Amino acid sequence: xxxxxxxxxxxxxxxxxxxxxxxxxxxxxxxxxxxxxxxxxxxxxxxxxxxxxxxxxxxxxxxxxxxxxxxxxxxxxxxxxxxxxxxxxxxxxxxxxxxxxxxxxxxxxxxxxxxxxxxxxxxxxxxxxxxxxxxxxxxxxxxxxxxxxxx
Numbered sequence: 001x002x003x004x005x006x007x008x009x010x011x012x013x014x015x016x017x018x019x020x021x022x023x024x025x026x027x028x029x030x031x032x033x034x035x036x037x038x039x040x041x042x043x044x045x046x047x048x049x050x051x052x053x054x055x056x057x058x059x060x061x062x063x064x065x066x067x068x069x070x071x072x073x074x075x076x077x078x079x080x081x082x083x084x085x086x087x088x089x090x091x092x093x094x095x096x097x098x099x100x101x102x103x104x105x106x107x108x109x110x111x112x113x114x115x116x117x118x119x120x121x122x123x124x125x126x127x128x129x130x131x132x133x134x135x136x137x138x139x140x141x142x143x144x145x146x147x148x149x150x151x
Contacts, residue, residue, distance in 0.1 A: 022060045024099040029057045030076050030145050034123045039074040039147030040067045059143050061087045073124075073146040082138035089114045089129035092143055096125060122148050 033040045044067055045054045055065040055076050065078035080087060093116040100118065114129035126144040133139055 023095050026057055026059050027096065027099050027145075030055075030059075031123060033057070033076075034145065034147040040076055043067060043076065059092075061092075061141075062143070065143075070144065070146065073149055075144050075146040077142065077144045079140065079142040081140050083129075083141040087141050089116060089127045089141060092127045092141070093118075096127065124148070 030040070030043070033043050036042060040055070043055045043057050045056055055067050057076070058065050059078045061084075062078040062080050065076050068075055068077055070077065096118060100120070116127045118125040118127075124146045126142070126146070128140075128142045128144075130140050130142075131137060
């Protein structure tokens with residue numbers, strides 16, 4: 001069954017399995033850190049390499065996450081090439097919805113690119129899946145939590 005259809009069925013009323021406790025715990029910690037005067041500052045560690053800081057909080061399924069700026073917003077960005085079969089945008093979106101409770105469906109969903117966005121006002125969570133096993137980096141799954149810029 002295609003992943004887009006499974007996701008649609010899940011959103012239409014199928015009862016998703018409860019998310020792993022570790023997933024919700026990690027997500028809650030990152031969401032709480034988004035409210036800091038400098039979003040995610042408490043999660044920063046000295047830079048491992050490249051631009052951005054390593055995050056001390058990692059979403060389960062990822063080896064590491066970075067704190068970086070994307071589109072002028074501070075983010076915690078987790079991305080994995082050669083993603084294992086169980087790490088999919090569908091699974092992450094369902095787990096995210098289960099953790100959030102009040103906002104179980106993405107506000108923007110584009111099945112053509114495998115991208116789901118949860119817009120929660122003060123933060124935005126984007127789950128993306130791109131490429132496939134034939135690409136040189138394999139299937140890539142990204143999980144981005146962006147803090148809204150304060151005015």
